[in-house]
Amino acid sequence: ITPALERALEQGLLLTSNDRLRRDLIRSFDLHQQGRGLRAWPSARVYSLQGWWNHLYQAALVDDPLLPVLLSQEQAYLLMRELAPAGQQHLSHQALQAWEQLHQWHISRNDDSLSVTENGRMFAAWAARFARTLDSARQITSAQLPQQSVLLEHVGTRPVFCLAFENPTAAARDWLARLHQLGTPVEMLQSNQTKAAETRRSG
DSSP, rough: OOHHHHHHHHHEEEEESHHHHHHHHHHHHHHHHHHTOSSSSOOOOEEEEEHHHHHHHHHHHHOOOOOOOOOHHHHHHHHHHOOTTTOOOOHHHHHHHHHHHHHHHOOOOOGGGGGSHHHHHHHHHHHHHHHHHHHHTTTOOOOOOOOOOOGGGGGSSSSSSEEEEEEOOOOHHHHHHHHHHHOOOEEEEEEEGGHHHHHHHOO
């Protein structure tokens, strides 16, 4: 654990760009605490950004159970498959990935680029059915979490340190910027700060 990471873990919450890095950092933190001779310590507050969005939404649901239901990845896949065009069920996984990318990069389902090819037009119609079904059932997918303003109400004011976000999606970049504008300190740490975690994992 580098001094910068140790400071982040002591002072606030550490966000990672992916879940593998989160697991590596938690493992490195635990080894670091053991190396200091400790027998017990508070759990490291480390989340992937997607994991933190899920955590915040679950907290929001406790306060307001009438919020839209958040589907699991498996539930979202099954719904996408149920709504697939005839004979295209085998493309359901790719369709769900494309749905996620639309939200990650703020691309409209009506974007002209989707009308250029037959596959693009098929997906646009498929995604429209998916969106209508979600709306009518008051459900959302994890890809839609950054659009839920209620998340920002449960963040708090402790500093947020972001590790390895050199190439964030548009959704991640805009959400973190909004978080900063609302008064939560947001600090970016460079990916070379993962060196200690990677070294321990390799060893």
